Amino acid sequence: MQKYIMHLDMDAFFASVEQMDNPELRGKPIAIGSPHKRSVLSTASYEARKFGVHSAMPSHQALKLCPHLILVPGRMARYKEISNQVMSVLGNYSPIVEQASIDEAYLDITGTEKIFGPPLALAESVKRDILKTVGLTASIGIAPVKFLAKIASDLKKPAGISIIEADEVDQFLITLPIEKIPGVGKKALPRLHSFGIRYAADMRRYPPEFWKERFGERGLVLHAKGAGIDPTPVAVGGQMKSSSAENTFGDDVRDPQILKTWLLKQSERIAADVRKKSLKGRTVTLKVKFPDFRQITRSKTLDQRTSNAGTIFKTGCDLLDAEGYLGPVRLIGIGISNFDERSEQLSLLTPEQNLSDDKKLEDLDKAVDKVREKFGNAMLTRGSLLKLSSGK
Template sequence: MKRCIMHLDMDAFFASVEQLDHPEWKGKPVIVGGSGDRGVVCAASYEARKFGVHSAMPIVQARKLCPHGIYTGNSRERYLELSRKVMSVLHAYSPVIEKASIDEAYIDATGLEHIFGPPLEMAHGIKQKIFDTVGLTCSIGIAPVKFLAKIASDYNKPNGLYAIFEKDVPAFLNELPVRKIPGVGKKFVGKLDELGVSSCGQVLEYSVEFWERRFGKSGISLWERSNGIDERAVETYVEAKSESAENTLHKDTFDKALLKKWLMRHADRVGQNQRKHGLKGRTITLKVKYSDFQSLTRSKTLPDPTNTTDVIYQVAADLLDSIELARPVRLIGLGLSNYNNTGVEQLNMLDHMQHNCAGVVRATKKQQQLDETLDAVRNKFGNKVICRGSLFGFNEE
């Protein structure tokens, strides 16, 4: 095997942690999502899944399917604690670890057979070490490329281990349903159904040019995955802490309408860059510097991470409205921080599904579609060819 990529997925992580900490719940249907009837299911044990309960399902519906289940709130810090321990185990085996979420990671095991033995032996060792360390099971998939390793980790769950060796890739892909490919969603599957295409083998009955004409980059990606092509490396990185934008005004001002124009401009820049890098943050910070160079900041933390321009702007504008300007403003800025790249996003969903957060700014589908459209046009023609309506005619000088 030229490359050896492993994908590790903790089994029903949140629910399993609850069963670990409450031994009397072992073997029983546990649903993480609050003890009330509001919100949605964040996680369900395998015992609960047998009744049709799954994540993102309304709690009310879950109670109908599994009225005798154990409904519990979250143990946020406990989940993070055990996640850190799991990742520490992985780093003892390989220096190249990509944390995909709080309960999953990719491991580049290429060449490590000289240290830990063949891939299957190494994977068994990882599974046992994790169980010895945190008392939880995981499932591991092994393959030459990332997307196949992720698919393999879903086989034989829970506590599964499945390897797709390089020589077996063509036969495996020939029968693989396209819906199993990460990133191929329901809408795409529906369009493929119209073409009579349901497996990767059927995808290869058409040329890459056909798929590109039909679906653009998504079509090329589909053809590549159906051929087992995935050149993405396992990437280790230091997480970004924040991103901000600010400017010194041409003339000091009390004019909040003008300052909000600048906030929209900054939100547009920050949001676009966050979407480009696949980042989201929960905390929006307003920065104001007065004519005497004294500064103040105001922040608000949202229950949901965001990279939506309108949400970033609205929160910053509300913060501006909440302060009385003591002196003319010479500088205005905003920042986005408290990123959720490593699984905290799942915990945030768990938090606010138990607390109906009235008055919270959340992105609408229309706002997200606007961002996607503007990003696509700017990526193709440059940032100056189009602007938001609220900034039309705005002179940045």
């Protein structure tokens, strides 16, 4: 049976929601962001993209390209509401749906022809259903494997459908620039070019040993993709892989205590996020960006998984202190990942001690969550945050 994977990507999602909710914004160049000099755009409408405006672009640069650009503050709660409706629609077409982000998802539609007709007919039905349900358009890609389905969904944006059949894969890879392959970043691109590799099919000129030696396990994955191979299945539920938070400062920050104040606020947010999903992570990652846009990330893997803000915060502070004085900082952030229970290590403490300490932390976190859920986030502030804020 021919395998078919569908990738659906909502068109300019955040901006489209704003234009749908506010008729005055329709047909105008808008972007989600603020005029603050350090603000970065999250999404731009197609009207704005005609001027070269795109996501992750600094607001001041976007305004130079498009002086009449309308900046709209984001409404994440509204975007999540619409996203949930979209995912509900997708669940009507396949029991195997993986939500990849707030505005995109994969579906395994293998064997659905008897119910919905051929893949093209199914894709048309999905688009119509989403438009009718939420009033927005989506682009769809269909291919035998996930990474090609994702690439295909971008070929005819907005509101397009692209299908790569199994017997068309080889020809498609011959003309596919390697930078279009997920996992090939800006740093890897010049190195790949130095080997004469410019299109996906060029990867086949070198054996797996070549890729393993120069790029490690990631190299073997890239080599496989060059042959159109991607064994990654569509994962039902699409469990969250990480949770992170970061803040860009209006003015560069030099004081380590202020940086730690923000780390604690962020640790509170991501800890609450993973607890809502009944997850615990083992790897804490610190992110620091400097005024010249240079960036460093530092990670530490804990002996045990955690969803406790204090543990995440302390680990982030340890990583920050290990760097010494960094000078002016433009952005700081922290995240937690590695939610796989199987990777948990043994501790030097006895099981009874571990269970006792963990139970106390979990009970405290649950109590905090209940109070904040009822009265709001501002009702409880950790003592450590108050001490940091006061400089004590």
